[in-house]
Amino acid sequence: MTQKAVFLEGEGDAWFERNVNKVARVEDFDRDPVVAEIGGMADLLPAARVRVLEVGCGPGTRLAWLARKCGFECAGLDPSAKAVAFAVEQHGIDARVGTADALPYDAASFDVVIFGFCLYLCDREDLFRIAAEAHRVLKSRGWIVIHDFFSPTPNARAYRHKAGVSSFKMDYRSLFTWHPAYTVFSHRVMHHEHGGYTDDPDEWVAVSVLRKG
Numbered sequence: 001m002t003q004k005a006v007f008l009e010g011e012g013d014a015w016f017e018r019n020v021n022k023v024a025r026v027e028d029f030d031r032d033p034v035v036a037e038i039g040g041m042a043d044l045l046p047a048a049r050v051r052v053l054e055v056g057c058g059p060g061t062r063l064a065w066l067a068r069k070c071g072f073e074c075a076g077l078d079p080s081a082k083a084v085a086f087a088v089e090q091h092g093i094d095a096r097v098g099t100a101d102a103l104p105y106d107a108a109s110f111d112v113v114i115f116g117f118c119l120y121l122c123d124r125e126d127l128f129r130i131a132a133e134a135h136r137v138l139k140s141r142g143w144i145v146i147h148d149f150f151s152p153t154p155n156a157r158a159y160r161h162k163a164g165v166s167s168f169k170m171d172y173r174s175l176f177t178w179h180p181a182y183t184v185f186s187h188r189v190m191h192h193e194h195g196g197y198t199d200d201p202d203e204w205v206a207v208s209v210l211r212k213g
Contacts, residue, residue: 003123003165004079004099011162012080018161020059020086029065033195033207034114034147037186038066041143041209045111049073053110053137055100056118060087067093075110077103101126103133113138115146117205119175120167121159131175135212142212144182146172150189150206173208181213 007015029035038052050072054063057076060083066072076095078084087095098104100115100122113134122130134144151169159165176182186209191198198204 001164003121004101004126006162006165007079007121008097008099011165012078013082014161016058016080016083016086020083023061024059024086024090026061026064026068026091029062032062032065033188033190034062034116034145035065037145037207037209038070038112038143040186041112042070044141045143050112051075051110052112052114053077053103053105054114054116055103055134056116057087057093057095058083058116060084060091060093060095062114062116063087063093063095064091067091072112075105099126101129101133103137105137107136108139110137110142111139112143112145115144115148115172117147119146119172120149120169121165122168124168127175135176135179135181138212140212143185144176144208144210144212146206146208146210148172148205149192150204151201169204172206173210176210182210183213185209185211 052072052074054076057078063074067074077098084095087093149169154170156166156168159167189206192203192205
């Protein structure tokens with residue numbers, strides 16, 4: 001079974017149930033590193049009707065923050081039907097059940113595409129399609145923000161919550177940087193838990209910002 005199927009068929013809902021109390025409060029995203037990066041690009045975003053898609057949106061809390069504080073029009077995608085229901089009912093987000101390799105949106109329809117800590121669980125054979133789908137739905141001069149585990153050398157470890165599933169760490173910028181349309185504007189490596197600096201590569205996560213030319 002693919003990892004995509006595992007998460008669509010129940011592990012996505014299990015993740016939601018384990019984590020919803022940790023990520024459901026909108027005010028907790030005042031110091032969110034992805035929100036901070038989007039704030040930094042504010043002067044280069046359209047003056048009106050900024051559209052944001054988060055792939056791996058979970059309960060939609062980050063999107064709720066961006067909608068309320070910035071007035072953005074937000075959409076989300078997640079394999080968990082329970083997370084999507086929460087995003088719709090509690091935060092009023094246009095969220096849908098799905099996975100990163102098949103985005104149910106029109107071409108050139110978003111100014112920002114966020115990968116919200118989901119790529120590390122995606123099947124490796126889907127990575128080309130995932131990058132192509134993000135490229136398809138992103139407008140020219142749009143932005144990609146990737147929040148995920150970081151490793152300069154790709155590696156895999158057992159996913160501790162489900163047997164037979166792996167966590168894949170790599171430099172996820174490389175899904176896009178080979179393409180001449182993309183420029184890296186920012187890449188910050190930090191500790192997984194507290195967001196500060198660390199020399200322990202097992203704890204590295206990164207927030208990467210790329211712009212489509």
